[in-house]
Amino acid sequence: MRKFAACTLALGMMFSIAGCVSQTPQPAEEAPEVAATPDVPAAPPTEPADEPISTIFVERTNGLDDGMTRLIASMQSYGLDFYQIIAPNSVVLLQINVQWAERGGTNTDLIAAVIQSVLDHPGGFTGEIVVADNGQAQFGSERRGGDLDWRQANSACRERSTLDVIREFQALGYRVTGSLWDEFTTVRVAEFSDGDYTDGFVVEDEIRHTGLEVTYPKFTTEFGTHISFREGIWDSAAQEFDSERLKVINLPVLKSHFIFGQTGAVKGYMGTVSDRLTQTRAHHSVGTGGMGTQMVYTRMPVLNIMDMVWIGPDRGPAVSYNAAVEINTIAASTDPVALDVWTTNHILIPEVERLPGGRAAGMDPSSTTPGSFGHWLRLSLNEMLDAGYRFTMDEREMLVVDNR
DSSP states (O other): OOOOOOOOOOSSOOEEETTEEEOOOOOOOOOOOOOOOOOOOSSOOOOSSSOOSEEEEEEEOOSSSSHHHHHHHHHHHTTOOHHHHSOTTOEEEEEOOOSSSBTTSOOHHHHHHHHHHHHTOTTOOOSEEEEEEOOTTSBTTTTBOOOTTOSSOSSSSSOOOHHHHHHHHHHTTOOEEEEEGGGGTTOBOOOGGGTOOOOEEEEEEEEOTTSOEEEEEEEEOTTOOEEETTTEEEETTTTEEESTTEEEEEOOEEEEETTTEEESTTGGGGGGSOSSSOTTOGGGGGGGTHHHHHHHHSOOOSEEEEEEEEEEOSSOSSBOTTTOEEEEEEEEESOHHHHHHHHIIIIIHHHHHHSTTOOOGGGOTTOOSTTSHHHHHHHHHHHHHHTTOOOOSOGGGEEEEEOO
16 A cells, blocks of 8 residues: 655745745746747657557656656657747646645645746747636535635645645746636626626526537636637737637546546546536536537647546545545646546556555446446547547557656
8 A cells, every 4th residue: 555645745945835845836937039949749749659649657756856858858859849839928827626625636845846837938038828727616625616726735845825826926026827617607798709708607598419508707817818718819909819728637636436436637627618607517428528629619628637646546536635545646638538548547546545445447448338437438439529629548559758
């Protein structure tokens, strides 16, 4: 059994906030002139005999070390350039998990590491970073939905909340902010292009064949940036959207789910919908492929990074400190389905099977039993394939670059 560790302190520069010790975000400084990055292929070069459909990059990290730097370098060596995916003026939206306290939400040390990686853009980052999620203003650790400021946080010292991380970077002058979509998850709105500047969720009238009514957030950040999760960045002067400028990085924590077997990159997209505004309840559609529909009809992440610093193999989606298992690993892919399959097979299921009486049948990606993880993930994949995305559930079609 892996150890259940207490707070781990990183070596090097430290920053104290709310009694918590963590790495210091690096202060803003004038970016050096750099040569233009040459074009690189969208997919990594072929390694096995048959070209893989999807590549997964795995690194060891506790969130406080240089794991993100090593991950980015590994991606670069296979032709996937993080700093071409993210442009210097991008608005980067980190889609995290905030509905649950303790180990049920995305690791905040890792959130800080991802933010720092974006800010370290070799071209000089001039854009904005938004950390966001929708805990649906229901259920969760206190039966009221999500919180960016859980005082029982998923961090090395257990006190560094997502809001603390945001404030650390803001104190240094960075355009980093948070948006808790719970605050307007019951507000139905029209788009910016319709003259509606109210924060809320746009709701499509159509119910898709997976049972999902597509909904998505639109809001204005504290820096005045108008963001539509589907359409992009709204320019009120030009009266047009810039879709390319908005980049979503999907940053879920890997854990079990007592209904759907697993929560990861695809299931985590429940944080981009309003369950409260839909007639058919969006959460019910997970089991029929609805999150694949949501990804296709709103915005696909440019990168998915699975937080496995601590995972929840039992009693998820809530994960207490005592129930969590320390793995100190992250994995990334542009393919959310492949990432879910590989991390579940090789990280989550082995930990479930170590538990007394642990049963992993419901989270087996190969399962075709209705309601199982494998069944609804395959339905989600079908939505993506139909939309033209080249993703896979077959590990024989995956190249895994494991640097642990």
